[in-house]
Amino acid sequence: MTRETQPSQQNQHWNRRDFPEAARQALAAQPAADAPFEHSQTRRNVRHATDVIQAKRNAVTAELPDWQALRRAGAAIRAHTLEHLDHYLLEFEANCTRRGGRVHWAADEAEARRLVLEILAPHAPREVIKIKTMTSEEIHLNACLEEHGIHPIETDLAELIVQLGGDRPSHFVAPALHISRGQVRDLFARAMRQPDLTDSPDDLVAAARSYLRQKFLTTPVAISGANFLLADTGGVCIVESEGNGRMCLTLPDVLISIVGIEKVLPRFQDLEVFLQTLPRSATGERMNPYNSIWSGTPTGDGPREFHVILLDNGRSPILADEESRQTLRCIRCAACLNACPVYHQTGGHAYESVYAGPIGAILTPQLHSMHAAQSLPYASSLCGACYEVCPVEINIPEVLIHLRSQVVQQQQSTLTGSLGLWNLAMQSAAFLMRDSHRLPAAVHLAQRLQSPLVSRNGFIEWLPGPLSGWTKTRDLPALPAESFRDWWQRTHAQKSAPEPNPKPNPESAS
Amino acid sequence: MRLSLFITCYNDALFPQTGKAVVRVLERLGHTVEFRPAQTCCGQMHWNTGYLRESLPILCHFVRVFADAETIVVPSSSCVAMMRDHYPKAAQMDNDPALAREVELLLPRVFEFSELLVRRLGIEDVGARFTHKVAYHPSCHSARSLHLDEIPLRLLRRVRGLDLVPLANSQECCGFGGTFAIKNADVSSAMLADKVRCVLNSGAEVLTAVDNSCLMHIHGSLHRQRTFVRVAHLAEILATGETSSESAAERALAADQHFTLSSSEFPQ
Amino acid sequence: MTSPESSSRQLILARIAAALGRDAAAAASVAPADYAALPRDYHAATADQPAQRIQRFLDRLHEYNAECTRVGSASEIAPAIAATLTARSQSPHAEVPLASAALAVASGIPPAWLPAGFDFPLADPLTLAELDRQPGILTTCTVAIAETGSLVLQSAPSQGLRRHTLVPDFHLCVVFESQLVSTVPEAFARLDPDLPTTFISGPSATADIEMTRIKGVHGPRSLYVLLVAD
Missing domain, CATH: 3.40.50 (Rossmann fold)
Structure with missing residues (x-):
């Protein structure tokens, strides 16, 4: 498989820490200076939120008798689109342009930022209003805008909370799910100068409504992402709950939508599948309060200037790998985060990536052509809960293993990697396990050698090196004196069928 | 029925009592259990850790050892999952049509232990008593x-x-x-x-x-x-x-x- | 076509073509049969009775905290609107005092629907600031979906512009029973893909604070459906 090398400059924001280390810190009770909510309260908040969404999601998917058929259709439509991605992008471009939209193409995040600044320049806004958008996070747009004297105002409640708290999103449907309402109250009371604000969610929401209302009515430029692009109409679909999205999409003079190139669907009618699967998967609702679908600049109804920035930024190389191409089917519902037992423990920040959870674990390293975030494919016990809930049937465990094999090949291509402890251990194990005689011999040897490690109670309570990770919290049973095969040999061998003689095993099968 | 036991590598070394229990249950139900000592491992640990190349000879070995077994019983669902979910792809990776064919013929004969009892043998009551x-x-x-x-x-x-x-x-x-x-x-x-x-x-x-x-x-x-x-x-x-x-x-x-x-x- | 932008366009398209194993110069095309062959064995429609469909729609609206009144014919629309506005202005929680009990109306709403004694300014000429001062908006919809409790509005007569049903705090939508379908696919069959379209399922809401659904963030905090037999 060929993967283009991406500019290394974009890696600087990513993966400051490997997953095991970041997870260890997230699990520890100590708050870190640059992560104000990173303590055990955070873990409780994450657990509560994911449990609530997960229960709702399970109920509203179970009630649809055709849920599996919808998943199949969704997967097939997305897979088909990816196989013809250039065709559908061109069709979208033509139709969007015909209806008054302007389509731009950004090869990487730097170009996307530059395009945004160029579009903004003639309007010289001091502020822009924004709808929650993953692509904006991905290209680090807010920091760029601030550097150029433009203040971005996040209008999604959760994004506003995160922005006011100087925090990072931890979940891409509910970015503030790691923050409790008491913490929200404190932030709002300070930022909105309302010291008497209570922590009732109703009051907090009302405070956000009045805080943002004038911004919606007066800010001339809005920036969004999109849930879907529609090739046949040049349409854009945005799914939301609060109405902040509709405000941004309809009131300003100028709208800029930054959209990953994979987000296109062939037909308007394909939404009949995704507007069933996305809300039920994302928030556990039968339908979210608002979906907006429009094309270009409809006369008198919405912005006069509409720009779509089609963002590649590492996506197109993923198409080359037929095994992992399915990653790009993702519709960003975050059901896999809510279902993931690893995410439950660590929350989103430990992934050190805009895209957290199981989908982040496969998408992030691929967006960097496997040159960063190599610990993320291992951030999973392969329990399969993510695949089970995915509304477009992305076999995340399969892709995780596939990406692990690429990480292994990278390691084996270097001297330090091939002489590393893991590689040597796995090579030795493979050497033993592919042979009928070596494995039993190794077991016999281990039975004899283990005794210094075995406690009086018959368990191993301490192991050296990387294995100490096990014994830090867990005992390990010692090998019993007699293996099953030895017992069988002793008690059944004479009754057993003659051993079928396997053909010689070419050990270089690979 | 003639049942061939794949004990799995870790059960063999660490949990022989499980293998003995499988033999006991199946023999009590009147079946003949055989054990092929040439067996080793299904290759799951290597495969799941990303050492796909290294797991190939292990799984090839499994396929050869059990190629002519009538019905294979495995007291480990994860090893059976390894076979069903990944062996076909592994065979494809190996570019070996013969292996792919063998895998295709073998998989329908592999059963996890409880699955064998209920789905294949149609038994739910095995005559056990356990007052706990x-x-x-x-x-x-x-x-x-x-x-x-x-x-x-x-x-x-x-x-x-x-x-x-x-x-x-x-x-x-x-x-x-x-x-x-x-x-x-x-x-x-x-x-x-x-x-x-x-x-x-x-x-x-x-x-x-x-x-x-x-x-x-x-x-x-x-x-x-x-x-x-x-x-x-x-x-x-x-x-x-x-x-x-x-x-x-x-x-x-x-x-x-x-x-x-x-x-x-x-x-x- | 020499701007950096267009060169990125070529670059991205070339990358995609290369990744998909095609010649970049070859025209990207899709055989219509490929698309037509995609599996769509989900339920396009259900065989429910109209009464069941209506009950389901009412249940969903109730779950969303949207209010609904049923009337037997179009001639009852005006009295029902009058009753609603009166009740609303008298509610202890009313944000709208009786004196200003008014409702902006989308162009194309039949005058016969508008009861005497209330103010019904036309929404179209209102500036944004004026719209923000309107206590409510009256529209119809293109189709409503029982399964999801959704109203679907398109930019068509009597359905208003998109901002009309967003900025005022109260949205009263007249739905005829003949506009009510059971499933999302049935609704899509009735939509014009070329018109700006808004799905509205209950009042604006958020669950961003501890996953509690709170009614009313930036969109209308009250949604009122008048379901008319026809």
């Missing part, structure tokens, strides 16, 4: 890959004297995940802590599953915390009989580890 409170942990592969669903529970419900207690959040992974437990030891331990809390809250005396890997992991913490909850592979519970049950059960609860059914209990 038992919770069942549906391991990830048994639930989400093999879709065993109610199968192990149906077997447990027919065990005389057994008090099956519910386990909260039972579908959630215990955090084992093979090398994950080492590579991401902290997260794995946190997941395990949640699982152990649910096990302790269930009030069960014994936790059972169709995978000793998960049981070893959960027991690792139960034992470290000096709790009195024991673990036993489903086969070991099903192997208890009307006559030997008392001694087996009592010894099991007295022993500070997995159930141990000594070979003397197996009529030769």
Whole structure:
């Protein structure tokens, strides 16, 4: 498989820490200076939120008798689109342009930022209003805008909370799910100068409504992402709950939508599948309060200037790998985060990536052509809960293993990697396990050698090196004196069928 | 029926009592069990850790050893999941049409132990007696890959004297995940802590599953915390009989580890 | 076509073509049969009775905290609107005092629907600031979906512009029973893909604070459906 090398400059924001280390810190009770909510309260908040969404999601998917058929259709439509991605992008471009939209193409995040600044320049806004958008996070747009004297105002409640708290999103449907309402109250009371604000969610929401209302009515430029692009109409679909999205999409003079190139669907009618699967998967609702679908600049109804920035930024190389191409089917519902037992423990920040959870674990390293975030494919016990809930049937465990094999090949291509402890251990194990005689011999040897490690109670309570990770919290049973095969040999061998003689095993099968 | 036992590498070395229990149950039901000593491992650890190339000769070896076996029984759902989910792809990767064909012919004859009893042999009552409170942990592969669903529970419900207690959040992974437990030891331990809390809250005396890997992991913490909850592979519970049950059960609860059914209990 | 932008366009398209194993110069095309062959064995429609469909729609609206009144014919619309506005202005929680009990109306609403004694300014000429001062908006919809409790509005006569049903705090939508379908696919069959379209399922809401659904963030905090037999 060929993967283009991406500019290394974009890696600087990513993966400051490997997953095991970041997870260890997230699990520890100590708050870190640059992560104000990173303590055990955070873990409780994450657990509560994911449990609530997960229960709702399970109920509203179970009630649809055709849920599996919808998943199949969704997967097939997305897979088909990816196989013809250039065709559908061109069709979208033509139709969007015909209806008054302007389509731009950004090869990487730097170009996307530059395009945004160029579009903004003639309007010289001091502020822009924004709808929650993953692509904006991905290209680090807010920091760029601030550097150029433009203040971005996040209008999604959760994004506003995160922005006011100087925090990072931890979940891409509910970015503030790691923050409790008491913490929200404190932030709002300070930022909105309302010291008497209570922590009732109703009051907090009302405070956000009045805080943002004038911004919606007066800010001339809005920036969004999109849930879907529609090739046949040049349409854009945005799914939301609060109405902040509709405000941004309809009131300003100028709208800029930054959209990953994979987000296109062939037909308007394909939404009949995704507007069933996305809300039920994302928030556990039968339908979210608002979906907006429009094309270009409809006369008198919405912005006069509409720009779509089609963002590649590492996506197109993923198409080359037929095994992992399915990653790009993702519709960003975050059901896999809510279902993931690893995410439950660590929350989103430990992934050190805009895209957290199981989908982040496969998408992030691929967006960097496997040159960063190599610990993320291992951030999973392969329990399969993510695949089970995915509304477009992305076999995340399969892709995780596939990406692990690429990480292994990278390691084996270097001297330090091939002489590393893991590689040597796995090579030795493979050497033993592919042979009928070596494995039993190794077991016999281990039975004899283990005794210094075995406690009086018959368990191993301490192991050296990387294995100490096990014994830090867990005992390990010692090998019993007699293996099953030895017992069988002793008690059944004479009754057993003659051993079928396997053909010689070419050990270089690979 | 002639049944060929794939004991799996870790059961062979660490949990021989499970293999003995499988043999006991199947022989009690009138079947002939054979064991092919040439067998080693299914290749799962290497495959799941990303050492695909290294796992190929291991799985090729498995396919050759069992090529002419009538029906293969495996007391480990994750090993069966490895075969069903990944062997076809592995054969494809190996660019070996002969291997692909062999895999295709072999897979329909491979059964996880409880699946063999219920789906293949149509048996739910194996004549076991086990007078203890038992919770069942549906391991990830048994639930989400093999879709065993109610199968192990149906077997447990027919065990005389057994008090099956519910386990909260039972579908959630215990955090084992093979090398994950080492590579991401902290997260794995946190997941395990949640699982152990649910096990302790269930009030069960014994936790059972169709995978000793998960049981070893959960027991690792139960034992470290000096709790009195024991673990036993489903086969070991099903192997208890009307006559030997008392001694087996009592010894099991007295022993500070997995159930141990000594070979003397197996009529030769 | 020499701007950096267009060169990125070529670059991205070339990357995609290369990744998909095609010649970049070859025209990207899709055989219509490929698309037509995609599996669509989900339920396009259900065989429910109209009464069931209506009950389901009412249940969903109730779950969303939207209010609904049923009337037997179009001639009852005006009295029902009058009753609603009166009740609303008298509610202890009313944000709208009786004196200003008014409702902006989308162009194309039949005058016969508008009861005497209330103010019904036309929404179209209102500036944004004026719209923000309107206590409510009256529209119809193109189709409503029972399964999801959704109203679907398109830019068509009597359905208003998109901002009209967003900025005022109260949205009163007249739905005829003949506009009510059971499923999302049935609704799509009735939509014009070329018109700006808004799905509205209950009042604006958020669950961003501890996953509690709170009614009313930035969109209308009250949604009122008048379901008319026809």
